[in-house]
Amino acid sequence: MKIKTKLTLGVGLLFLLIILLSSLSTWYVYKLKSDTENVLVDNYRTLEYSRYMLLSLESMSADAMTKFDEFLSKQEKNITEINEKEVTQNLRNHFDLFRNNKTDEDIKSNIRKDLFKLMDMNMLSIRRKSEMAKETVNSAIFWIAVTGASCFLIAFTLLINLPSNIADPIQELSKSIKQIADKNYSQRVHFESNNEFGALAKSFNVMAQKLEEYNNSNLAKIMMEKRRVETLIDKMHDPVIGLDENMRIIFANAEANQILGLSDSELIGFQSKDLALKNDLLRALIIDIDAVETEVTKTKPIRIFANGKESYFEKDIQHISFLPTGENSPKIIGHVILLKNVTEYKALDSAKTNFIATVSHEFKTPIASIKMSLQLLENEQIGKLNPEQQKLLESINDDTSRLLKITGELLNMTQVESGNIQLSILPANLLEILQYAINATKTQADFKQIKFEISCPETLPQVLADSEKTAWILTNLISNAIRYSYENSTIYLTVLETPKQIKISIKDTGQGISPEYKDKIFNRYFRIPGTKKEGTGLGLAISKEFIEAQGGQISVESEFAAGSTFSLSLNKSS
Ligand code: ADP
Numbered sequence: 159m160k161i162k163t164k165l166t167l168g169v170g171l172l173f174l175l176i177i178l179l180s181s182l183s184t185w186y187v188y189k190l191k192s193d194t195e196n197v198l199v200d201n202y203r204t205l206e207y208s209r210y211m212l213l214s215l216e217s218m219s220a221d222a223m224t225k226f227d228e229f230l231s232k233q234e235k236n237i238t239e240i241n242e243k244e245v246t247q248n249l250r251n252h253f254d255l256f257r258n259n260k261t262d263e264d265i266k267s268n269i270r271k272d273l274f275k276l277m278d279m280n281m282l283s284i285r286r287k288s289e290m291a292k293e294t295v296n297s298a299i300f301w302i303a304v305t306g307a308s309c310f311l312i313a314f315t316l317l318i319n320l321p322s323n324i325a326d327p328i329q330e331l332s333k334s335i336k337q338i339a340d341k342n343y344s345q346r347v348h349f350e351s352n353n354e355f356g357a358l359a360k361s362f363n364v365m366a367q368k369l370e371e372y373n374n375s376n377l378a379k380i381m382m383e384k385r386r387v388e389t390l391i392d393k394m395h396d397p398v399i400g401l402d403e404n405m406r407i408i409f410a411n412a413e414a415n416q417i418l419g420l421s422d423s424e425l426i427g428f429q430s431k432d433l434a435l436k437n438d439l440l441r442a443l444i445i446d447i448d449a450v451e452t453e454v455t456k457t458k459p460i461r462i463f464a465n466g467k468e469s470y471f472e473k474d475i476q477h478i479s480f481l482p483t484g485e486n487s488p489k490i491i492g493h494v495i496l497l498k499n500v501t502e503y504k505a506l507d508s509a510k511t512n513f514i515a516t517v518s519h520e521f522k523t524p525i526a527s528i529k530m531s532l533q534l535l536e537n538e539q540i541g542k543l544n545p546e547q548q549k550l551l552e553s554i555n556d557d558t559s560r561l562l563k564i565t566g567e568l569l570n571m572t573q574v575e576s577g578n579i580q581l582s583i584l585p586a587n588l589l590e591i592l593q594y595a596i597n598a599t600k601t602q603a604d605f606k607q608i609k610f611e612i613s614c615p616e617t618l619p620q621v622l623a624d625s626e627k628t629a630w631i632l633t634n635l636i637s638n639a640i641r642y643s644y645e646n647s648t649i650y651l652t653v654l655e656t657p658k659q660i661k662i663s664i665k666d667t668g669q670g671i672s673p674e675y676k677d678k679i680f681n682r683y684f685r686i687p688g689t690k691k692e693g694t695g696l697g698l699a700i701s702k703e704f705i706e707a708q709g710g711q712i713s714v715e716s717e718f719a720a721g722s723t724f725s726l727s728l729n730k731s732s
Pocket of ligand 1: 638639642666668669670671686689692693695696697698722
């Protein structure tokens with residue numbers, strides 16, 4: 159049955175019953191009122207008249223007859239019962255007789271009898287009418303109760319059924335709509351089919367089915383696209399590994415499988431951190447995945463042995479994020495690790511390094527020999543040189559020293575590039591090394607009238623260092639300080655002891671370094687644009703590598719146009 163019909167029937171019936179109940183009650187109340195009125199009008203008055211007539215008969219006063227006649231006339235107009243008319247007529251006859259013969263006791267007695275008959279008759283009628291009223295009350299109670307109970311039953315049935323009849327389907331419908339919103343397109347609703355909700359359910363189910371079909375067709379397209387991308391990744395010659403936002407491996411191509419030595423079934427779906435416990439390479443790949451990309455992770459290639467050959471890969475981690483609809487900040491949904499095979503470049507690079515090493519090494523001996531010959535030429539025993547020749551000799555000497563410095567730097571660089579820094583770390587006296595560096599740069603400083611101001615504690619523990627390399631670093635730093643300082647200035651050399659380290663700072667009051675180049679000056683071959691002094695841009699890069707290989711640190715503080723302070727720290731020998 160339709161909800162509308164149900165509602166119309168239920169509420170309509172209730173409405174009819176309420177009208178019936180109120181009419182019934184009104185009718186019964188009216189009936190009871192008219193019954194009481196009848197008793198009063200019909201019988202009570204006759205009893206009153208009869209009582210006055212009896213009193214008038216017994217009183218024998220002068221106006222007794224007149225009064226009797228008056229009440230008898232009233233009674234004659236109030237005939238309500240059967241036989242009452244005859245009895246009243248008899249009374250009139252007997253009264254007429256009595257008026258003519260007032261002493262006749264028989265007539266008087268007849269009048270009394272008539273009066274009592276009249277009273278009895280009306281008393282009986284009152285009793286009968288009272289019984290009838292009682293019956294009316296009983297039947298009123300019965301019918302009002304029946305109608306009231308029916309009203310209650312219908313109202314109760316409506317109360318129990320109607321809300322759930324309407325609310326239940328709405329509830330089911332809203333649940334199903336939620337399911338559809340959550341992309342569960344297989345959701346359907348099943349209502350009684352012949353009411354309004356049935357029609358609604360039909361429309362809803364058609365909509366859900368269409369959505370399901372649409373979704374399935376889209377799914378097929380998406381699956382196709384997914385397969386295409388998977389094939390593309392698989393065909394790539396570089397290893398690619400995909401991780402979700404919880405670091406679970408979601409894909410890996412054949413190249414990645416090969417270098418990791420793990421098949422898809424051993425990789426896909428597994429937590430990368432668990433696999434990394436057993437797989438060193440995977441551990442190296444994910445170790446800094448959360449860290450912000452640094453120069454080190456970007457430039458240092460990873461050496462991998464796979465299929466009996468050594469390969470070099472450059473790691474590139476891409477964090478995949480997107481901006482969800484309606485949100486302000488992007489959400490990370492995964493990471494992709496790309497390994498770029500740089501074995502070929504690495505081979506070329508090491509060939510270049512070897513070439514530089516060989517050339518620098520080969521250059522060193524002839525340069526040293528030139529230096530020795532120069533010293534011999536300076537000896538007056540060989541022959542005296544005229545001033546021009548002396549000047550030329552000095553110039554050759556300068557160029558040779560520069561060449562020696564460059565070949566030295568290039569040789570050191572080849573050590574750094576090949577990763578073969580040969581260190582002999584032993585307890586050493588840092589002050590002695592510092593003194594050596596000062597002596598080595600003394601002539602250069604004197605040339606520019608630059609003074610050194612040294613501040614250091616009286617006693618100093620030994621440091622763990624490679625004396626030769628540390629001397630080279632300090633010489634390089636002091637030499638730079640001299641080169642980039644103005645004439646007649648001072649270089650401050652400060653030695654400080656910290657709980658675990660000894661720190662040396664070399665402070666100059668020269669041109670300084672502008673902030674944008676502060677991080678770059680330690681890069682290989684980097685020279686601040688516009689630097690007019692000769693140099694290779696290798697000194698600081700080599701110094702950094704050497705000092706870090708010894709477990710120390712190097713840093714710079716600088717104020718542009720006011721000077722720079724280079725600090726290096728070395729571990730104490732315990
Ligand atoms: P270079 O052979 O060019 O001196 P370095 O690696 O020693 O190579 O230095 C790199 C660059 O850093 C230099 O070219 C120079 O511009 C800058 N630099 C180094 N030391 C100082 C300093 N004390 N004051 C100002 N600039 C400096």
